[in-house]
Amino acid sequence: MWARARQWWNKVASYLVLGAVAAPFLTMYVSFFLRAFGKRMYLGVVPKEFGFANFQFLWRPIAWGLEQTTVWTALGNTVFFAVTSALAVTIICMLAGYALSRIEFRGKNFFLVLQLFLHAVPGQILLIAIFFLLFYIKLLHKIPGVALARASLEIPLGIWMAKGFFDGIPWDVERSAMIDGCTRFQVWYRVFLPLVKPGIAAVFIWGFLFAWHDFIYVYTLLPGTIKLMSTLIQSLLATEVIDYGYLAALSLIYMIPPLLLFVFLQRALLRVPVFGGKGV
Amino acid sequence: MRRTITSKVVPLASFMGPSLSLILLFYFVPVVLTLLIAFTDMGRTLQWHFIGLYNFARLFGVGIRDPFILKIITNTLIYVAGALPVTILGGLLLSILSMRMHRGAGLFFRTVFFIPRVIPPVVWGFLWAWSFEGTRYGLFNAIRGAWGLPVVYWLIRYPMLIVILANAFLGISLAMLVFSSAIASIPRDFTRAAEVDGASEWQIARYVIVPALKWPILTMTAWHLMSFINSYVYIMLITGGGPYYATEVWGLYGYHVAFSQYRYGYGSSVMTVLVVVNMLLLVALVKAFGMRRMLGRGKIEV
Amino acid sequence: MMRISLHNLSKYFGDVKAVDELTLQIQEGEFVALLGPSGCGKTTTLLTIAGFYRPTKGEVRFSDRVVNDLPPRERNIGMVFQSYALYPHMRVFDNITFPLKIKKVPKKHWGTKATEVAKLLEIADLMDRVPGQLSGGQQQRVALARSLVKEPDLLLLDEPLSNLDAKLRITMRAELKRLQKDLGITTIFVTHDQVEAMTMADRIALLEGGRLQQVGSPEELYDLPATLFVAGFIGTPPMNFVEVSLEEVEGRLFVTTEHFRFPLSNGIAQKVHRMATSREVVLGVRPEDITIGQGKIEGEVYVVEPLGRDTLVTLRIGALGFKVLAPPRFRVAIGERVQLAFSMERIQLFDKATERSLLL
Numbered sequence: 001m002w003a004r005a006r007q008w009w010n011k012v013a014s015y016l017v018l019g020a021v022a023a024p025f026l027t028m029y030v031s032f033f034l035r036a037f038g039k040r041m042y043l044g045v046v047p048k049e050f051g052f053a054n055f056q057f058l059w060r061p062i063a064w065g066l067e068q069t070t071v072w073t074a075l076g077n078t079v080f081f082a083v084t085s086a087l088a089v090t091i092i093c094m095l096a097g098y099a100l101s102r103i104e105f106r107g108k109n110f111f112l113v114l115q116l117f118l119h120a121v122p123g124q125i126l127l128i129a130i131f132f133l134l135f136y137i138k139l140l141h142k143i144p145g146v147a148l149a150r151a152s153l154e155i156p157l158g159i160w161m162a163k164g165f166f167d168g169i170p171w172d173v174e175r176s177a178m179i180d181g182c183t184r185f186q187v188w189y190r191v192f193l194p195l196v197k198p199g200i201a202a203v204f205i206w207g208f209l210f211a212w213h214d215f216i217y218v219y220t221l222l223p224g225t226i227k228l229m230s231t232l233i234q235s236l237l238a239t240e241v242i243d244y245g246y247l248a249a250l251s252l253i254y255m256i257p258p259l260l261l262f263v264f265l266q267r268a269l270l271r272v273p274v275f276g277g278k279g280v
Numbered sequence: 281m282r283r284t285i286t287s288k289v290v291p292l293a294s295f296m297g298p299s300l301s302l303i304l305l306f307y308f309v310p311v312v313l314t315l316l317i318a319f320t321d322m323g324r325t326l327q328w329h330f331i332g333l334y335n336f337a338r339l340f341g342v343g344i345r346d347p348f349i350l351k352i353i354t355n356t357l358i359y360v361a362g363a364l365p366v367t368i369l370g371g372l373l374l375s376i377l378s379m380r381m382h383r384g385a386g387l388f389f390r391t392v393f394f395i396p397r398v399i400p401p402v403v404w405g406f407l408w409a410w411s412f413e414g415t416r417y418g419l420f421n422a423i424r425g426a427w428g429l430p431v432v433y434w435l436i437r438y439p440m441l442i443v444i445l446a447n448a449f450l451g452i453s454l455a456m457l458v459f460s461s462a463i464a465s466i467p468r469d470f471t472r473a474a475e476v477d478g479a480s481e482w483q484i485a486r487y488v489i490v491p492a493l494k495w496p497i498l499t500m501t502a503w504h505l506m507s508f509i510n511s512y513v514y515i516m517l518i519t520g521g522g523p524y525y526a527t528e529v530w531g532l533y534g535y536h537v538a539f540s541q542y543r544y545g546y547g548s549s550v551m552t553v554l555v556v557v558n559m560l561l562l563v564a565l566v567k568a569f570g571m572r573r574m575l576g577r578g579k580i581e582v
Numbered sequence: 583m584m585r586i587s588l589h590n591l592s593k594y595f596g597d598v599k600a601v602d603e604l605t606l607q608i609q610e611g612e613f614v615a616l617l618g619p620s621g622c623g624k625t626t627t628l629l630t631i632a633g634f635y636r637p638t639k640g641e642v643r644f645s646d647r648v649v650n651d652l653p654p655r656e657r658n659i660g661m662v663f664q665s666y667a668l669y670p671h672m673r674v675f676d677n678i679t680f681p682l683k684i685k686k687v688p689k690k691h692w693g694t695k696a697t698e699v700a701k702l703l704e705i706a707d708l709m710d711r712v713p714g715q716l717s718g719g720q721q722q723r724v725a726l727a728r729s730l731v732k733e734p735d736l737l738l739l740d741e742p743l744s745n746l747d748a749k750l751r752i753t754m755r756a757e758l759k760r761l762q763k764d765l766g767i768t769t770i771f772v773t774h775d776q777v778e779a780m781t782m783a784d785r786i787a788l789l790e791g792g793r794l795q796q797v798g799s800p801e802e803l804y805d806l807p808a809t810l811f812v813a814g815f816i817g818t819p820p821m822n823f824v825e826v827s828l829e830e831v832e833g834r835l836f837v838t839t840e841h842f843r844f845p846l847s848n849g850i851a852q853k854v855h856r857m858a859t860s861r862e863v864v865l866g867v868r869p870e871d872i873t874i875g876q877g878k879i880e881g882e883v884y885v886v887e888p889l890g891r892d893t894l895v896t897l898r899i900g901a902l903g904f905k906v907l908a909p910p911r912f913r914v915a916i917g918e919r920v921q922l923a924f925s926m927e928r929i930q931l932f933d934k935a936t937e938r939s940l941l942l
Contacts, residue, residue, distance in 0.1 A: 234405075
């Protein structure tokens with residue numbers, strides 16, 4: 001009887017504890033949505049009316065201080081930045097991942113461990129030097145240059161991801177391609193890349209997501225006149241009068257493209273080919 | 281023999297070249313540059329002018345003294361000492377509790393706590409800044425207002441606590457995920473056997489689950505230790521280091537010195553300390569965990 | 583067409599000698615099997631011939647050219663892998679024409695060449711499928727077509743039949759042999775199955791522990807095995823072995839054990855005289871070279887296993903066990919005592935220490 005009660009209580013206690021910890025966060029997330037779509041709040045959190053008034057930036061310019069831009073410019077910049085960075089990450093990691101999976105060379109293990117270390121060292125502490133470096137090679141204040149610098153942060157882990165995908169392809173497929181006349185590069189390009197499409201998608205999404213979310217690189221290395229979504233939201237947050245509904249709506253728009261990309265790429269690329277034959 | 285060299289080196293160079301050059305350009309060159317700039321008084325004009333150990337003397341209070349440095353060190357220690365245990369213990373608590381629940385409920389809670397990781401930093405910062413805004417427009421003050429309670433100046437009264445929680449819950453999202461998948465891989469028979477032996481929930485957690493999580497706990501602790509020592513972006517977004525240096529940690533101070541005060545030389549010397557701390561930590565970690573293990577585990581590393 | 587010669591070929595992986603001092607000549611148009619148990623170095627040899635491994639020592643020659651450093655793509659060889667290694671993302675047609683595409687053969691020729699090999703291998707109606715939709719046998723035909731389409735000078739087959747079911751294996755065995763003879767391409771194949779090697783190959787190279795044991799026609803390996811290992815590896819049920827001593831009495835050589843004793847025929851005795859260095863030898867007799875019901879050696883029936891085509895009888899002579907192939911429907915009771923005789927011209931004798939044949 002008592003054991004039963006205790007067991008029951010243990011179960012309920014788990015729910016209570018998690019519920020209590022989750023409550024403030026749930027409040028934050030739900031209010032965020034309500035705030036974006038709501039008008040004239042009741043009790044501070046419950047909207048009396050729903051509407052798209054907060055999304056007016058979709059057709060009007062966005063102003064802060066003495067400056068203004070449009071959400072489309074910011075979105076365009078962000079897409080350009082994130083795609084450039086993701087492409088760099090994908091191409092570089094797919095190249096290196098193949099070599100690390102298939103070619104024996106001296107220093108290979110060292111290089112792999114080094115990647116783990118580099119992944120552990122946050123790039124943000126090297127920002128001053130990167131600022132100077134980009135200035136020196138004339139890439140400062142330019143989206144492609146900053147995108148490349150940002151890409152370098154995702155390369156260490158991306159290399160490991162790519163290597164993992166290449167490791168999954170049987171050696172016989174590579175040998176077969178070489179017998180058929182392929183150079184190493186042709187093996188990579190004609191046979192392996194089509195076989196690791198899901199891997200390409202994963203690495204690309206990985207690179208895209210981090211670049212899309214990036215704030216500190218963009219904020220530090222691009223001039224205030226080139227706004228990406230992250231720096232735009234931050235500038236609005238830093239003004240004297242903050243319209244939280246407007247900001248919530250803007251944040252929502254900011255978060256949609258990665259989701260779309262994920263759904264789209266999942267459909268397009270995640271059809272995994274099956275290796276024929278037994279005993280591969 | 282010539283043929284051997286060209287047939288292997290040329291493809292190798294084309295495969296490894298891009299990654300090697302980017303890593304060289306954006307990791308090694310910056311580390312060296314940071315160390316070099318730290319010995320200059322480089323300012324807005326980006327001129328090289330070496331001034332020896334002056335910056336470091338200032339940093340460590342030899343002769344000249346940076347008036348903020350003690351405050352910064354205290355802040356950093358409090359911040360790391362606060363955020364790290366909250367992350368690991370919170371991650372453990374959430375994963376253990378959610379894994380013992382009904383599947384759907386557990387998944388729901390894990391999703392709620394994983395959200396910080398999938399939303400952009402700026403939005404996470406916005407959520408916290410808005411929730412803890414000191415006027416009646418802030419989320420929690422608005423809720424208090426609805427119940428007739430006075431506003432609380434959250435960010436002025438509890439700045440460090442809020443900054444710690446905002447960062448710790450980011451850490452928790454990752455730790456929880458890693459711990460949960462580790463718990464999921466514990467054979468169900470282990471916990472059943474313990475239950476049959478009459479162990480209480482607490483004893484099962486203490487003697488079955490936590491020992492099985494030894495490696496994940498170690499890696500997560502090491503990972504977040506490094507991450508918190510270096511972190512400053514979220515603090516910058518939520519409090520900007522304020523009010524009056526109350527949440528200014530080491531990395532943020534370096535950033536401010538360089539990019540708000542345009543004292544790149546001094547900022548670099550502040551960052552150099554972090555670079556050195558990172559290297560020492562990495563060496564210590566390799567000593568503690570062993571290179572082979574890190575390489576072996578690499579594939580499932582986060 | 584090409585002659586292949588391996589000259590003192592060695593391939594080491596660290597301390598492991600996968601292939602050790604292998605010398606082998608393969609003639610134009612010959613069909614040669616590399617036979618041996620797993621780990622004997624046969625696949626390593628094949629991959630070295632293909633150019634995936636660089637010899638540690640020795641040479642691989644194509645006709646008279648040393649090709650040690652030639653990458654696989656420049657050797658003009660075709661290869662079929664054990665797993666077939668078809669490209670899963672390409673249709674059968676694209677798989678077959680892939681070598682042409684890489685060789686930059688003009689596109690207009692692809693169709694005719696592909697149709698030609700497809701007709702040869704009876705896969706013309708599969709051209710639009712992807713490998714995942716094919717059976718094992720079909721995949722193998724596609725893999726063969728892909729290796730033949732570029733008209734290779736040398737064809738390499740790695741365990742070509744091991745992924746097929748038993749029935750298909752027997753069909754493909756014959757078909758592969760016929761195909762090789764029709765095309766006349768020098769072909770090397772690797773197998774661990776002595777029946778495959780015996781049935782298909784013109785010559786067999788038997789390897790063990792990285793070393794070549796014997797090379798020769800299937801009949802040579804069967805009738806005159808060079809070593810104890812070859813004698814035991816080839817033939818099912820395997821050859822019977824007995825440790826015996828040689829005795830010379832009045833100019834005649836006798837084989838003796840504690841259970842039986844018989845004189846050697848003159849032909850064999852002459853060879854043994856020349857070769858033997860010790861009295862301690864191993865006698866080998868194939869199961870079909872023992873006749874039950876006549877002779878001076880006496881044994882006891884231990885078990886009888888009817889196989890349909892013949893009957894396998896296990897006999898005991900003292901502590902020694904012998905397997906004997908008797909005619910079908912051979913009736914004998916367990917425990918019965920019988921007389922038996924060895925076909926004297928077909929027995930084998932090996933040096934006990936060196937395990938080499940005394941009859942060569």
